[in-house]
Amino acid sequence: xxxxxxxxxxxxxxxxxxxxxxxxxxxxxxxxxxxxxxxxxxxxxxxxxxxxxxxxxxxxxxxxxxxxxxxxxxxxxxxxxxxxxxxxxxxxxxxxxxxxxxxxxxxxxxxxxxxxxxxxxxxxxxxxxxxxxxxxxxxxxxxxxxxxxxxxxxxxxxxxxxxxxxxxxxxxxxxxxxxxxxxxxxxxxxxxxxxxxxxxxxxxxxxxxxxxxxxxxxxxxxxxxxxxxxxxxxxxxxxxxxxxxxxxxxxxxxxxxxxxxxxxxxxxxxxxxxxxxxxxxxxxxxxxxxxxxxxxxxxxxxxxxxxxxxxxxxxxxxxxxxxxxxxxxxxxxxxxxxxxxxxxxxxxxxxxxxxxxxxxxxxxxxxxxxxxxxxxxxxxxxxxxxxxxxxxxxxxxxxxxxxxxxxxxxxxx
Amino acid sequence: xxxxxxxxxxxxxxxxxxxxxxxxxxxxxxxxxxxxxxxxxxxxxxxxxxxxxxxxxxxxxxxxxxxxxxxxxxxxxxxxxxxxxxxxxxxxxxxxxxxxxxxxxxxxxxxxxxxxxxxxxxxxxxxxxxxxxxxxxxxxxxxxxxxxxxxxxxxxxxxxxxxxxxxxxxxxxxxxxxxxxxxxxxxxxxxxxxxxxxxxxxxxxxxxxxxxxxxxxxxxxxxxxxxxxxxxxxxxxxxxxxxxxxxxxxxxxxxxxxxxxxxxxxxxxxxxxx
Amino acid sequence: xxxxxxxxxxxxxxxxxxxxxxxxxxxxxxxxxxxxxxxxxxxxxxxxxxxxxxxxxxxxxxxxxxxxxxxxxxxxxxxxxxxxxxxxxxxxxxxxxxxxxxxxxxxxxxxxxxxxxxxxxxxxxxxxxxxxxxxxxxxxxxxxxxxxxxxxxxxxxxxxxxxxxxxxxxxxxxxxxxxxxxxxxxxxxxxxxxxxxxxxxxxxxxxxxxxxx
Numbered sequence: 001x002x003x004x005x006x007x008x009x010x011x012x013x014x015x016x017x018x019x020x021x022x023x024x025x026x027x028x029x030x031x032x033x034x035x036x037x038x039x040x041x042x043x044x045x046x047x048x049x050x051x052x053x054x055x056x057x058x059x060x061x062x063x064x065x066x067x068x069x070x071x072x073x074x075x076x077x078x079x080x081x082x083x084x085x086x087x088x089x090x091x092x093x094x095x096x097x098x099x100x101x102x103x104x105x106x107x108x109x110x111x112x113x114x115x116x117x118x119x120x121x122x123x124x125x126x127x128x129x130x131x132x133x134x135x136x137x138x139x140x141x142x143x144x145x146x147x148x149x150x151x152x153x154x155x156x157x158x159x160x161x162x163x164x165x166x167x168x169x170x171x172x173x174x175x176x177x178x179x180x181x182x183x184x185x186x187x188x189x190x191x192x193x194x195x196x197x198x199x200x201x202x203x204x205x206x207x208x209x210x211x212x213x214x215x216x217x218x219x220x221x222x223x224x225x226x227x228x229x230x231x232x233x234x235x236x237x238x239x240x241x242x243x244x245x246x247x248x249x250x251x252x253x254x255x256x257x258x259x260x261x262x263x264x265x266x267x268x269x270x271x272x273x274x275x276x277x278x279x280x281x282x283x284x285x286x287x288x289x290x291x292x293x294x295x296x297x298x299x300x301x302x303x304x305x306x307x308x309x310x311x312x313x314x315x316x317x318x319x320x321x322x323x324x325x326x327x328x329x330x331x332x333x334x335x336x337x338x339x340x341x342x343x344x345x346x347x348x349x350x351x352x353x354x355x356x357x358x359x360x361x362x363x364x365x366x367x368x369x370x371x372x373x374x375x376x377x378x379x380x381x382x383x384x385x386x387x388x389x390x391x392x393x394x395x396x397x398x399x400x401x402x403x404x405x406x407x408x409x410x411x412x413x
Numbered sequence: 414x415x416x417x418x419x420x421x422x423x424x425x426x427x428x429x430x431x432x433x434x435x436x437x438x439x440x441x442x443x444x445x446x447x448x449x450x451x452x453x454x455x456x457x458x459x460x461x462x463x464x465x466x467x468x469x470x471x472x473x474x475x476x477x478x479x480x481x482x483x484x485x486x487x488x489x490x491x492x493x494x495x496x497x498x499x500x501x502x503x504x505x506x507x508x509x510x511x512x513x514x515x516x517x518x519x520x521x522x523x524x525x526x527x528x529x530x531x532x533x534x535x536x537x538x539x540x541x542x543x544x545x546x547x548x549x550x551x552x553x554x555x556x557x558x559x560x561x562x563x564x565x566x567x568x569x570x571x572x573x574x575x576x577x578x579x580x581x582x583x584x585x586x587x588x589x590x591x592x593x594x595x596x597x598x599x600x601x602x603x604x605x606x607x608x609x610x611x612x613x614x615x616x617x618x619x620x621x622x623x624x625x626x627x628x629x630x631x632x633x634x635x636x637x638x639x640x641x642x643x644x645x646x647x648x649x650x651x652x653x654x655x656x657x658x659x660x661x662x663x664x665x666x667x668x669x670x671x672x673x674x675x676x677x678x679x680x681x682x683x684x685x686x687x
Numbered sequence: 688x689x690x691x692x693x694x695x696x697x698x699x700x701x702x703x704x705x706x707x708x709x710x711x712x713x714x715x716x717x718x719x720x721x722x723x724x725x726x727x728x729x730x731x732x733x734x735x736x737x738x739x740x741x742x743x744x745x746x747x748x749x750x751x752x753x754x755x756x757x758x759x760x761x762x763x764x765x766x767x768x769x770x771x772x773x774x775x776x777x778x779x780x781x782x783x784x785x786x787x788x789x790x791x792x793x794x795x796x797x798x799x800x801x802x803x804x805x806x807x808x809x810x811x812x813x814x815x816x817x818x819x820x821x822x823x824x825x826x827x828x829x830x831x832x833x834x835x836x837x838x839x840x841x842x843x844x845x846x847x848x849x850x851x852x853x854x855x856x857x858x859x860x861x862x863x864x865x866x867x868x869x870x871x872x873x874x875x876x877x878x879x880x881x882x883x884x885x886x887x888x889x890x891x892x893x894x895x896x897x898x899x900x
Contacts, residue, residue: 058712058713058715058716059712113713154711154712154713154714155710155712156710156712158710158711161708161709164708164709165709168705171883171886172886175886176890222896225880225881228884228888228893228895228896229880229884231895231896232893232895234895235895252737254733255733255735255736255737255740256730256733256736258740259736260896260898263896263898264895267898281743281744281747284740284744285737285738285740285741286741287741289803291802291803291806291807292802292803295802303755317807317810320810320813321806321809323817324813324816324817327820338877338881340873340874340877343873348817348820348821348832349817349821355873356874356877356880357873357877357879357880359880360877360881361880371892372893375883375886375892378883379879379880382879383876383879
């Protein structure tokens with residue numbers, strides 16, 4: 001038996017040598033001889049695999065990390081990448097969850113919480129992982145040890161959002177402090193705002209001319225902050241209008257805004273002691289189509305010829321159309337919006353413009369209520385803090401204080 | 414009959430005749446392409462109608478007139494109904510009905526998803542909102558309003574704090590000196606190109622000072638005097654440059670809108686542009 | 688009661704939405720989607736209120752023969768016609784096919800879209816008239832506004848020969864640097880104002896939207 005084996009191996013060796021020589025001249029003839037080439041060596045497997053629940057997520061997420069394979073070096077031809085496999089039990093079956101190229105040592109296994117989804121990944125269920133080092137020859141690979149069980153779960157607090165929480169708490173504390181400070185009778189100074197000082201004058205002008213005032217709340221919904229600020233200004237304006245017995249026209253874009261505006265104006269007329277003068281038709285819904293609304297308001301401007309047009313709220317492309325038509329009608333125009341893109345048009349076309357934050361300050365300025373003044377003070381102090389932060393951040397960016405800069409990198413959702 | 418009234422009637426007659434002439438001309442043009450008679454009449458009418466609606470709106474540039482009023486009032490009525498229909502079918506029938514009633518889902522021919530009792534809450538809040546029309550029970554509509562205002566206030570507080578505040582502050586952390594290669598390189602590189610060293614350093618300084626002075630301008634608690642006044646004035650200058658630049662940037666975009674409309678009128682309607 | 692419950696609701700839902708932002712758990716996402724859905728559904732009822740207001744104002748105009756009452760008829764006719772087509776009334780079919788109704792789509796394509804586009808295109812004329820009125824070098828601020836606008840407007844004009852490249856670079860610098868600085872200052876201020884107003888609404892300090900008893 002041994003002799004037969006020796007002869008077989010000798011024949012094999014002889015065949016190999018002769019075929020190596022023959023290759024340079026001509027392809028070897030098919031003699032039916034079995035030629036076995038040695039298999040390429042598999043790449044070095046990954047060791048010290050780690051898998052844990054993905055932090056700060058809603059669940060169905062596991063993060064797998066590993067140090068690179070010993071063969072994962074620059075210029076290596078043994079490693080093509082890594083495949084991450086997962087199973088419900090250590091015995092398998094293991095299914096591939098994804099691949100990463102060489103040089104990378106982290107993979108986020110993100111599934112879906114939807115039970116009908118093919119990618120469904122239940123929380124609080126054991127999973128087992130292994131990492132496969134893949135070579136260019138897909139049949140040659142090396143698996144790591146199996147790691148697990150690891151369970152995914154949703155967290156109840158996103159620690160990446162701590163800076164936002166700190167800002168919310170600081171600002172809330174500041175606001176409450178200054179509101180209480182104002183309530184206790186502190187005298188809080190506010191610098192004059194030309195646009196708001198002009199409102200009284202504009203209402204007086206309208207009364208003298210016997211023409212109404214047109215108040216446009218913008219195209220925002222009742223929940224937009226700019227619209228809420230506009231309601232407060234409308235309240236003040238309509239109270240003055242009621243006292244002076246001037247006409248008021250408030251065409252509305254949103255039906256809920258119409259509802260709130262009606263409440264606001266009605267309350268103002270009640271405050272002014274003229275509830276009989278209020279009529280629901282003063283505040284009416286037009287349409288929820290942007291340019292249909294503008295067409296209607298333009299028509300109103302040219303027919304009713306209001307002495308004063310007040311635009312306060314959220315405006316978009318129609319801002320210039322409204323402002324120019326108002327100028328054609330010969331009205332005094334006061335505008336205020338937080339839409340940065342529309343401010344230039346109002347600045348150019350209107351007599352007075354409240355830029356951005358001035359719209360929010362206007363309600364405090366008009367009413368002079370301690371609570372509103374207090375919150376405006378808090379805003380100013382927050383701005384001062386920003387200026388200091390900007391200087392510190394400026395220095396941090398120049399001296400490489402990366403930790404401070406990273407404090408402000410907050411996730412978007 | 415007064416002169417003004419006679420003039421209006423003549424103009425109206427002219428408009429009607431022009432409409433009919435245009436309709437006939439478009440009908441012939443469409444029919445020449447091989448379309449059936451009915452389709453030609455219909456398409457000819459609609460294109461003429463679209464063109465006359467456009468011209469009616471353009472007439473506003475001259476002055477307010479009955480044609481503009483007609484187009485405006487028609488647009489208001491049609492658009493209000495359009496959004497009501499879209500809102501009803503997409504939100505009410507598409508989103509609400511499949512989660513509350515199998516019978517209604519079958520009636521409206523939408524697939525029933527699953528019964529979710531929580532969706533009766535917006536139904537109740539919606540009905541409370543409609544009570545606004547009642548003098549006696551109108552105060553109940555405030556509950557619906559409170560829900561909407563409260564929810565969006567909470568959402569907006571966080572959203573704007575993150576995007577308009579924290580992100581903007583962090584983007585102001587710019588380096589004082591960019592890619593410093595030495596004093597010789599600096600003085601030899603005054604390129605206005607975006608990656609010129611001088612321009613990048615200048616840019617960072619302008620951004621930092623511009624933001625700082627702009628914030629000073631928006632300070633309400635202090636009189637703008639002395640250093641504060643100077644910083645505020647610089648802030649206003651930067652604001653004016655911004656408004657001018659933004660205005661100039663939008664001009665060409667707005668003119669292109671007019672080009673689009675004129676293309677329709679001269680191309681699709683009058684057939685003067687191929 | 689008439690004001691306490693709404694204020695409590697505002698506080699509860701406001702704080703809920705704030706907490707929701709910090710909680711990544713699935714329950715928080717579910718809450719967010721639910722509340723957003725509820726707002727859209729309530730919006731439909733609000734739209735019905737709006738249509739009622741439009742019909743009432745138009746009808747009163749016709750009934751009392753106010754100025755331009757004839758056009759109110761046009762509004763009501765357009766409204767009724769579009770609703771009939773949108774609900775497929777004439778075919779007695781009550782499903783979303785109403786939105787694909789022939790006449791509904793034609794009214795949209797041949798009346799709404801042309802008028803909407805034409806209104807939008809009026810901006811070309813209005814921007815010219817606004818420029819004519821505003822661009823006067825009356826003061827330093829007006830001059831800065833004028834100069835910046837001019838540089839940006841003519842930046843692509845080839846008639847300035849060798850100056851064109853410099854104009855383009857200057858305009859690009861103006862749009863990317865001082866423009867960015869001022870907008871950032873405005874946005875930071877707006878962000879603070881919004882946060883303060885939202886806080887006032889949630890804490891019940893800002894309650895103009897509730898009206899009075």
